[in-house]
Amino acid sequence: MGYATGRLQRALERALVAEDPAVRRRAAARVDAWREALDAMTSGRTAPGETERLNLRYLGDEGLAELGQALRTGRYRVDVPEDSALLVVAWLLEHGHDAAALDLVAELRPLMHRLRFTPAWSTTPSGAVVRRNTVDEVRAQLRQATVRPQIAATRETLQVWNPLYDRLVALWCDTVDGDLPYLTDGAVEGGWPCRVWPDDWVERRRRWLEDYKLAAELHQPRPWRSNFTRLRMALELCPDDSSALDGRAVGWIRRALANTISARGTPGSADREALRRSQREAAAQPAYATLAHVLSARLDAFPRAGGLPELAPIAGPVDCTEAPAAAGAAIPAHLLAKAARALEAPIGELVERGVIGSGEVLAEVIPQVTAQLLAANIGDPALALVYAQTCAAFRRRLDLGYAGPQFGELPWVDAIVPYRDHSPHATRAAVQTLRETTTVALGAFPERVLPNQLVREFGELAATAGLQLPLVEDVAGFTGTWRAAAVVTSRVLAGSLYARYYDLPADWPTTRIRWRRADDFVEACNRRAAGANGAMLEQSHILTTRNLAVLVDALDLTDWLREAAPELADRAFAWALRQPASSKGLKGAASAWRQGIFYLSYCDPGRTLGGLRRPAHLEAAVTGLLEVASGKRFDAAGRTSNGGRRLLGSVRIATPAGA
Secondary structure: OHHHHHHHHHHHHHHHHOOOHHHHHHHHHHHHHHHHHHHHHHOOOOOOOHHHHHHHHOOOHHHHHHHHHHHHHOOEEOOOHHHHHHHHHHHHHHOOOHHHHHHHHHHHHHHOOOOOOOOEEOOOOOOOOOOOOOHHHHHHHHHOOOOOHHHHHHHHHHHHHHHHHHHHHHHHHOOOEOOOOEEEOOEEEOOEOOOOOOOOHHHHHHHHHHHHHHHHHHOOOOOOOOHHHHHHHHHHOOOOOOOOOOHHHHHHHHHHHHHHHHHHOOOOOHHHHHHHHHHHHHHHOOOHHHHHHHHHHHHHHOOOOOOEOOOHHHOOOOOOOOOHHHOOOOOOHHHHHHHHHHEOOOHHHHHHHOOOOOHHHHHHHHHHHHHHHHHOOEOOHHHHHHHHHHHHHHHHHHHOOOOOOOHHHOHHHHOOHHHEOOOHHHHHHHHHHHHHHHHHHHHHOOOOOOOHHHHHHHHHHHHHOOOOOOOOOOOOOOOHHHHHHHHHHHHHOOOOHHHHHHOOOOOOOOOOOOOOOOHHHHHHHHHHHOOOOOHHHHHHHHHHHHHHHHHHHHOOOHHHHHHHHHHHHHHHHHHHHOOOOOHHHHHHHHHHHHHHHHHHOOOOOHHHHHOOOOOHHHHHHHHHHHHHHOOOOOOOOOEOOOOOEOOOOOOOOOOOOOO
């Protein structure tokens, strides 16, 4: 215990020699906390539980040495925020910040019997990486794959019942006198069964019934009203002739033979054999569940809590040692797409691959970028990694509905604050990260409103960059943030196509904004909505562009948008015009329409507007947009002289001008 005892001795010396009474009191408190920890580790009289015993072990010489080694190698994993607390203690002690370490231990000590403050160990260096899922999460999803009942039933039919059916049909065909039965315009023609009895027929019948009995025990029986069942039941009644069958039963046999012969050909014919061969080949293909399990086994070679550096090592054909029955089969693209959720790559690449397919998914991975960015403010690489992993773990907890202390209120996070570097370089890095993630979001999903979760992540990045952006979310009530966003929108888009199309206010009164209320903004939305259902929220989106104008203005994205706008507008309008003529479809179309008009305001609209389709239910909307783009305006009812209409997703299609 020499290491811990040395720290205790230093605290005792400081408590004795310090002149400031407050300093002596704090030092004495640290002494008490450290002495309690030492007593618990050495005396055994406290009988700590497993969690407490583990925590106290890592405050001893051996445990602190292990934590120090983990800090230097990065071979640990922070699954929940508490995992990093004693790592911070170890870092403080290694860097001579004994008082801060003792303060932190004093805060943690009352919780050590309930919470584990040590990390999980990893065989490879850890870090904050950009991926959608961990290898372990993807592997668990793949191992849940099962063969769907419909597919299993189809395989059963092709592999078990079809061969038995062909043998059954052949048995009855051998009893036909004359031509085999066939269908002509629905009528049965040809000879009759049960007229001829070959010498080997009884023995073949016996073997067939034995094979059927075994198959029925192992597999789902055939439907009761099928031709298979009718022919099988008749066979059971004919041990050596058809004396037990009446005329109607023989007629059913003849009809069943005519049905299958007309549809598939006679048993042994080229047509029937070709069909059965293709069916056997299809049934021999390995099930997706088998290939999913092969793929999951390949993931065992990678760290469970990490990601995949690339897909090539897991994408090859199945080896005979992995699944002999599936040897040589290729891993299907849709299974590789599932595995790609664990791929570690830049956000832009994950978007291109379709791993990130929505703004909501983009919001899920941005905290990994934020954690790296925040850690970049810490000069010491080991402490930066601890901070990054703790931040990422805390964000995961928030996603589960956590409502406890904030991140900065965690004692071990607060203990790191004095060692963070709030330099201009870090601020510039935060701004650049926000610019890049914003352009990825707009470029990937131009027809979609930025979802609330993504807006919150942008807000976190903006705060890190020292930017106070009025970013709005769809929550109950309109605060002053909405009004501030509307002011930016009117200024940025003054005189643009967007401003003319939606009759944006030219300016807003200069008043002292109360951030909890936005009376004039609410009044403007009410007036423009004119009482239509759902129109208040839509008008708030129109007046603020739902964050587009704020982001483009604050992040200086105008030049980027001028270049990207034509393509973004094309995609937004194409999506809008594909929506159905339902209330839900109209709402989605109007939202994408608004996004497209915003992009058109940054480029020459001619190319995009000249190629717009004109679906019947949006004919008037296309006409209205073309007329406003040519310089005309909507009247107070949202119409133009040539029958054009302003497209809105609310019940009332037209919106009063002004406000």
